[in-house]
Amino acid sequence: AQKVTQAQTEISVVEKEDVTLDCVYETRDTTYYLFWYKQPPSGELVFLIRRNSFDEQNEISGRYSWNFQKSTSSFNFTITASQVVDSAVYFCALMNYGGSQGNLIFGKGTKLSVKP
């Protein structure tokens, strides 16, 4: 079975705090991709990052960083020094490679509220 679990439904922080959004996935495939998307209040889905299953190197992009650990099937997302503009719902998603045409399996999302 393929599944993405985002156990945190809602998180509320004060501006400038660091926050980590958790993502745990299940898949039988050895080749797969993991994604994070941001959905601001306006509703669109904004691509943040893609990771393939062979690349466990962590990535940093400005205030965003991602920690991919195959041993625990996790792909966590950290925002450093959060800002009000980070307030959104964040979705983790899984795509299996080969066979399927690449449809995404989404987690239920984590709603992040950053208060001034």
Add this chain to the structure above:
Amino acid sequence: EPEVTQTPSHQVTQMGQEVILRCVPISNHLYFYWYRQILGQKVEFLVSFYNNEISEKSEIFDDQFSVERPDGSNFTLKIRSTKLEDSAMYFCASRSLQGSQETQYFGPGTRLLVL
């Protein structure tokens, strides 16, 4: 920067009516998708489309749904006889075969309300 566009942004319809949601994928992309998101819930896969035919569809994509690529640019989702539970945000996405080929880029969505 190229982007996926969708029209209309909002649509209100009566139960039982047909609706057509339109999408213009990024021009050099070859895989197309429809997803839906019921208010407050997760994004769910509906259907994927490649080489002018459906590649994969979910359980949600029943006989009431159809997709079409009527010309070289548009990609449409038709719901033949809408039900109250079809009320949702519908997202179109497209994916390239080159470069970051695993990444799907989403349109802004069409918010459908069935009354």
